Amino acid sequence: MIEAIHLDKYFGDFAAVSDVTFTVGEGEVLVLLGPNGAGKTTTVRMLAGILRPTRGRAVIAGRDVAEDPIAVREMVGLLTELPGLYDRMTALDYLRFFGALQGLSPARQQERSEQLLRRLDIWEARRLRLGEYSKGMRQKIALARALLHEPPVLLLDEPTSAMDPGSARLVREEIGALKQAGRTLFICTHNLSEAEFLADRIAIIRGGKVIVLDTAQRLRRQLLGAPLMELRLRGSLDGILPALQEMVQVTEHGPTWLRYLAPEPETLNPRLLQRLGALGAEVVTLSEVTQGLEEVYLRIVSAGTEALSETASLLQRRGETLP
Amino acid sequence: MSQVQRALLVARRELRDSLSDWRIIAPVALLTFLFPWVVMYSTQFGIGYAERYDSDLVLSRLIPFATMVVGFFPVSFSLVIALESFVGEKERNTLESLLSTPITDGALYVGKLLAALTLPLLGSLLAIAIFCLGLPRVTGQHVPLDLLGQMVVLTLTLTLGMVAGAVVVSSTTTSVRAANLLSSFIVMPAMLMVSFQTFVILMEGRAALWCIAAAQALADLGLIRMGVRLFNREELLSRTIDRIDLRRTWRTFWAYIREEPEAVLTRRPSARLTIGRLYRRDIPQVLRRTGGAMVLVVIVLLGAFLLGVVYGQALPLPASAREAMVTSPAQLREAAGQVPSLLWGMHVRPWTIFVSNTRNLALFVLGGLISFGAAAVIPLFATVGVIGFVVGGGFLQGMDAGVLAALLWPHGILELPAALIATAAGLRVGASILAPPRGFSLGDTLLHGLAQFCKVFILLVVPLLLVAAFVEFYLTPQVLLWVVGG
Numbered sequence: 058m059i060e061a062i063h064l065d066k067y068f069g070d071f072a073a074v075s076d077v078t079f080t081v082g083e084g085e086v087l088v089l090l091g092p093n094g095a096g097k098t099t100t101v102r103m104l105a106g107i108l109r110p111t112r113g114r115a116v117i118a119g120r121d122v123a124e125d126p127i128a129v130r131e132m133v134g135l136l137t138e139l140p141g142l143y144d145r146m147t148a149l150d151y152l153r154f155f156g157a158l159q160g161l162s163p164a165r166q167q168e169r170s171e172q173l174l175r176r177l178d179i180w181e182a183r184r185l186r187l188g189e190y191s192k193g194m195r196q197k198i199a200l201a202r203a204l205l206h207e208p209p210v211l212l213l214d215e216p217t218s219a220m221d222p223g224s225a226r227l228v229r230e231e232i233g234a235l236k237q238a239g240r241t242l243f244i245c246t247h248n249l250s251e252a253e254f255l256a257d258r259i260a261i262i263r264g265g266k267v268i269v270l271d272t273a274q275r276l277r278r279q280l281l282g283a284p285l286m287e288l289r290l291r292g293s294l295d296g297i298l299p300a301l302q303e304m305v306q307v308t309e310h311g312p313t314w315l316r317y318l319a320p321e322p323e324t325l326n327p328r329l330l331q332r333l334g335a336l337g338a339e340v341v342t343l344s345e346v347t348q349g350l351e352e353v354y355l356r357i358v359s360a361g362t363e364a365l366s367e368t369a370s371l372l373q374r375r376g377e378t379l380p
Numbered sequence: 381m382s383q384v385q386r387a388l389l390v391a392r393r394e395l396r397d398s399l400s401d402w403r404i405i406a407p408v409a410l411l412t413f414l415f416p417w418v419v420m421y422s423t424q425f426g427i428g429y430a431e432r433y434d435s436d437l438v439l440s441r442l443i444p445f446a447t448m449v450v451g452f453f454p455v456s457f458s459l460v461i462a463l464e465s466f467v468g469e470k471e472r473n474t475l476e477s478l479l480s481t482p483i484t485d486g487a488l489y490v491g492k493l494l495a496a497l498t499l500p501l502l503g504s505l506l507a508i509a510i511f512c513l514g515l516p517r518v519t520g521q522h523v524p525l526d527l528l529g530q531m532v533v534l535t536l537t538l539t540l541g542m543v544a545g546a547v548v549v550s551s552t553t554t555s556v557r558a559a560n561l562l563s564s565f566i567v568m569p570a571m572l573m574v575s576f577q578t579f580v581i582l583m584e585g586r587a588a589l590w591c592i593a594a595a596q597a598l599a600d601l602g603l604i605r606m607g608v609r610l611f612n613r614e615e616l617l618s619r620t621i622d623r624i625d626l627r628r629t630w631r632t633f634w635a636y637i638r639e640e641p642e643a644v645l646t647r648r649p650s651a652r653l654t655i656g657r658l659y660r661r662d663i664p665q666v667l668r669r670t671g672g673a674m675v676l677v678v679i680v681l682l683g684a685f686l687l688g689v690v691y692g693q694a695l696p697l698p699a700s701a702r703e704a705m706v707t708s709p710a711q712l713r714e715a716a717g718q719v720p721s722l723l724w725g726m727h728v729r730p731w732t733i734f735v736s737n738t739r740n741l742a743l744f745v746l747g748g749l750i751s752f753g754a755a756a757v758i759p760l761f762a763t764v765g766v767i768g769f770v771v772g773g774g775f776l777q778g779m780d781a782g783v784l785a786a787l788l789w790p791h792g793i794l795e796l797p798a799a800l801i802a803t804a805a806g807l808r809v810g811a812s813i814l815a816p817p818r819g820f821s822l823g824d825t826l827l828h829g830l831a832q833f834c835k836v837f838i839l840l841v842v843p844l845l846l847v848a849a850f851v852e853f854y855l856t857p858q859v860l861l862w863v864v865g866g
Contacts, residue, residue, distance in 0.1 A: 068618045069628075069824075107479050107613050127482045135480040141473035143393070145400050157389050158481040160381040202477060 058083045058210055058241035059104060063113035066099050066265075073099040075265040076113070083209075086232070086242040088252040090354055091262035097245040098138055100262070101212050104243060105135045117210055131159070134203035138214040138245075140195040144188030148174060148198055151187060152205060159206035166205075173201040178227060193220040200228060204235075211235060213244045217251060229255065249354055261354060283320040285346040288329075289313060291339035300336060304329055316346060383487035390483070390491030391498070394465055398499055404461060411454040412503040416511040419446050420518045427519055443515075444527050444581045450511045451535040452574055454503035455542070459563060459570075462496035462543040466550030467559040470616060485612045489547070493604075496543045504535050530589050534577065537596035542570055544603035551610035552822050565750075602752050606814045610822060632824060636831035641665045644828060645817055658839055666805065666832045673753075673811070674804040680757055681764045681800075688768020696773065734849035738842060741799060745806030745833065749826065753810025760803045786863040791852035798844035805833045 059081040066074040074096040081087040091097050102108040104115055106122045106129035115122045117129045143151060149170055156166030174180040177197040182190065187198060196218065203211060216232065217225040232255055236242060246252050252259055253273045260270040269276060278284065286305075290297075290313050298310065305317035305325065319325045326343065333340055398404050423446045430442065469475045478488065508531060512523045545566035546559075553559045573596065580588045636644055640657070642665050643650035651657050740759050747755030771784060809829035816825035 069632075102476075102617060105480050107476070108617060109614060127484065130480060130482045133480070135477070137473070137476045137480070139473040139476075141475070141477050143397065143474055144472075145397050146393075154389065154393055155477070155481065157381070158386055158478075158483055160482070199477070 058085075058118055059087075059243055060116040061100070061104065061113070062115070064100070064103060064110050064115055065112035066096075066103060066108060067111045072265050074103070074110075077262070077265075077267050078113075079260060079267060079270055081241055081243055083241055084236060084239045085257045086236055086244065086255050088256035088259050089243065089245045089262055090247075090249070090252055090259060091245075095262045096265040097262060098214060099265075101135070101214050101243070101245060105133050105212050106130045107135075131206070132208050132210055134206065134208035134211045136200050136203040136211070136213040136216055140199035142187040142190075142195055142198055144186060146187055147185060148179060148183045148187060148190075148201075151198065152201060155202050156205050161206060169205050169207075170201070173204055176231065177201055178224075193224045196220055197224065197228070200231070208240075210241045211243070213242065215246055216244060217246075217248060225251075283318040284322050285316055286319045286322065286326065286343065287314065287316050287346050288343050289341040290333075291341055297333070297336050297338055300332065301329070304332060383484050386481075386483040387487040387491035387494070390478075390488060391494040394492060394495030395498055398461055398495070404457065404499070408454055408457050408499060408503045411457075412507045413510065415453055416450050416507045416514060419450050420511060420514050422446070423515065423521075424519045427521065440584060441582050443521060443523060444531075444586065445578060447508060447511060447523055447527060447531045448534070448574070448577060448581065451504045451508045451531050452538070454507050455500045455535055455539040457503070458496055458500035458539050459542050459546050459566060461499060462492075462546035463550060463556060463559045463563060465492050465496050466547055466611070467553055468556050470550070471555050475616060479613050479616070486608060489608055489611045493543060493547070493607075496546070497539060501536065501539050504539070505532065508532065508535070527586070530586070530593070533593045534589060534596070537593050537600055538570060538573060540600045541596055541603060542566055544600055544607050545569075547607035547611055548603060548822075551607065551615055599752075602814050609815050615821060629823070629827065633827045633831055636828045637834065641669065641828075641832050658835060662832075662835050663840055666836050667801070669832075670801070670804045670808050670836075673808040674800065677757060677760070677800060677804045677807060681760060684761045684765040685768035685771075688765040688770075689772035690768075692769040692772020692774070730849040730853040733852055734846050737795065737799075737845050737849065741802045741806075741841070741845075742837070745802065745809065745837075748806045748810035749830075751810060752814060753807035756803055756806030756810055760799050763799075782863050783860070786860045787856070790856040790859045791848045794844050794848035794851060798841045798848065802837055802841045805836050809833050 059079075061077055061079050064074055064077040065072065077096070077100060079087065089097050089100065099108065103110050103122060104117060106117070106126035109123050109126075118132050120128045120132065122129050143154075146154070152170035152173070153163075153166045156169060157163075161169065171180070174183050177200065179190075179194055179197055179201075182194065187195065190198065196216070197220075200213075200216060203213070213232070217228050220228065229251065232242065232244070236255075242255075244252075244255060256273060258271060259273050259276060260267050261276075262268065269279075271279065285308065293312055294301075294310060294315060298307070298315070301307065301315065301317075305319065307315050307317045309316050322345070330340065330343065423442060426442050426446075469478070483491075508528070512528060516522055546563065549559050549562045549566065553562060573592065577589065577592055580586070580592065638653045640650035640661055642648075651661070744759050745756045747758075767788070774784065809826070809832075812825050812829045813822055816822060817828075820828065
């Protein structure tokens with residue numbers, strides 16, 4: 058549904074985006090992570106048919122963004138980084154205006170506006186001027202604007218920024234529903250837990266280049282190594298530990314617990330549990346010690362240029378990234 | 381939905397926005413409904429004063445002036461509305477959501493232009509109507525219909541120019557503050573036009589007001605063309621901060637010098653910079669691109685020459701000047717023989733002639749940068765006009781064609797092409813900002829034009845002017861002597 062092929066964007070001699078390549082399938086959610094100025098917004102603007110790529114091409118639902126930008130803008134719903142609302146308009150007037158620009162009939166404008174305002178829980182405030190709205194409400198209106206014409210592709214730049222937890226959850230649920238409905242979503246965010254929650258795949262961009270692109274789970278494994286498991290027993294480890302150390306690489310342990318690396322948890326953990334059973338040990342819990350996406354992200358974006366290119370080349374040698 | 385409908389949607393929304401803002405409505409309403417009465421009673425006072433002297437003389441000037449003032453004040457708000465509409469939207473971050481809809485850049489431009497024009501123009505026309513209807517009651521005088529037509533056209537073209545200029549300013553800035561600072565480039569020419577109109581009215585040259593309206597309409601077209609080119613998504617979203625970066629400016633300028641003109645525009649690599657390449661490739665490319673401007677300059681110069689001839693014949697020189705003219709071969713021999721010594725006596729040297737010609741051409745080209753190239757044509761237009769005037773007047777005095785040719789051609793054969801090339805290149809640079817190439821900002825377009833002008837000026841025009849100066853000093857007098865048989 059979204060195809061970016063060696064996208065470059067130069068402003069004068071400054072390369073804002075450089076050789077970015079990825080695809081997003083129908084009903085898939087790709088989250089783009091990156092620090093400020095990494096090229097996220099420029100990428101979104103190119104995909105939305107607002108900016109022309111300097112080199113390379115981007116295709117949205119079969120339409121080239123440079124050759125057919127109007128058709129692309131009809132098929133894309135864009136939530137901009139800043140809501141940018143007309144403060145003197147009411148929510149209903151605002152949505153009707155954008156509905157008309159998208160070519161919706163007056164009846165459909167009214168119907169969709171009402172639907173979205175109710176779904177996003179701002180129907181009661183529909184007659185207030187947008188200048189009176191809170192930050193979270195403004196963000197919801199901007200999201201409603203992007204969804205108004207039911208586009209098959211949604212480009213969301215920081216969809217839950219400035220929202221209170223309740224509203225953020227509402228929006229995340231809305232995004233989940235859109236995914237279920239088969240919409241293709243491309244989301245830029247700084248919120249790592251949100252990225253992990255929403256994304257089918259995650260791309261990390263830095264200095265205009267996509268450094269890594271994969272599922273959150275695989276990214277963690279690639280960059281942080283084998284998953285770390287924690288085992289807790291009802292009794293003492295005494296007498297059992299040497300036998301376990303023959304099977305796994307124990308990183309640390311206490312009187313009743315231990316942590317070990319599990320390169321292949323799917324095969325290793327059942328074998329380990331069998332062995333424990335045979336040894337007569339009673340298992341209380343066996344769980345993965347979560348090493349968050351934050352660790353992966355920080356490792357990539359805070360790496361120096363050399364370290365970064367080392368990381369990227371290492372991953373590319375292992376054939377584990379797509380860019 | 382068509383793009384026209386989208387443009388109207390944008391215009392309607394912006395108009396509603398303006399109408400809900402008392403800071404815009406209050407002054408426009410005051411200037412529309414109250415100001416005409418103030419001017420009417422002022423006119424009545426003026427008429428009472430004039431009746432003590434020569435009422436017809438004053439009336440014929442006072443009423444057109446008052447009508448113009450009544451129409452102009454409400455339209456002055458068009459600038460504020462236009463800046464608010466174009467750059468204000470960019471500053472409030474509302475533009476991107478608009479740009480993400482299927483509206484084209486052109487439709488968005490038209491919609492915003494309509495919105496910025498409608499309110500002030502309606503205010504202005506209504507104010508003129510109130511003035512025209514109220515004046516007979518207050519003063520017993522009428523506004524003639526032809527004057528009314530003139531004032532409406534003048535107001536319309538001036539407003540359009542101000543709004544179109546505001547778009548250009550808005551497209552090159554990122555904040556209302558920066559746009560306000562730059563708006564003096566719109567206010568000052570507008571005030572100059574109004575002052576000029578006042579002068580024309582006071583001189584009772586009402587027919588010339590149509591020429592002013594035509595000139596304003598031409599400038600409007602230029603500004604609209606420029607605005608359409610500049611008001612595009614790329615230009616609007618790529619500019620994030622207004623700052624002077626002299627190093628970048630110099631780097632860009634030098635890159636344009638280093639690269640071949642066409643290679644820059646097509647973003648292809650060019651051959652290494654050498655003097656040979658400049659003469660073989662760069663200068664022919666620049667001259668090719670200047671072809672249209674050169675044809676235009678030749679047409680303008682022919683017009684200047686004919687105008688000079690007509691005036692030379694229509695306005696004969698006074699007797700004292702005619703007596704001073706040298707027309708007989710004997711006088712010419714004597715005068716030509718004196719030329720070098722006369723020039724030496726006046727401290728004129730070939731170098732002086734060269735510096736004067738070069739400086740004048742270069743300065744007017746710089747003036748052309750802020751006048752769409754028009755100023756670049758002035759020195760050659762004036763020179764050729766004066767030659768036409770001399771020819772027109774000279775023939776009346778029985779001047780010989782051979783003598784005239786001997787006076788002009790020896791150095792003119794070098795000087796005229798040099799001036800023609802410089803003028804056409806200058807016109808091209810100034811006019812290039814009307815339609816910047818795709819992907820080029822206004823600044824980059826000017827830098828590119830200037831770089832190409834520098835190549836032609838330094839490598840072609842300056843050597844020609846240098847040789848022409850020596851020819852003019854040493855050879856022209858000798859040729860003249862030879863022609864008149866000295």
